[in-house]
């Protein structure tokens with residue numbers, strides 16, 4: 001990692017939950033899985049993953065464990081999905097960031113559930129979960 005880490009900030013729709021990350025992303029992806037679709041109420045979820053130690057959260061998000069150890073947190077005031085905690089990693093939806101154009105997905109996962117009207121990105125495609 002270089003000396004000058006990038007900074008990323010964002011939060012929920014009402015502003016009660018905010019986050020800041022000061023690190024290079026570990027990876028950036030786009031997921032079409034059923035849980036992401038339902039959790040976000042959206043056709044897909046573009047996300048960025050950071051080392052948990054690099055992310056600072058303010059406010060009091062509530063938890064929903066979509067699977068053991070995978071904590072999808074949301075704002076209890078506006079219901080926005082904000083971050084997900086998974087071991088020593090934190091996943092943040094790109095749509096929650098304050099700025100656009102900072103990150104671009106490097107791969108797509110669960111493309112078996114991609115809406116037929118969406119075009120594939122010119123990036124690696126995974127039928128289901130991305131191989132570790």
Ligand SMILES: [Zn+2]
Nearest residue numbers: 012014075078
């Ligand atoms: Zn909120």
Ligand SMILES: [Zn+2]
Nearest residue numbers: 031032033036
């Ligand atoms: Zn997903």
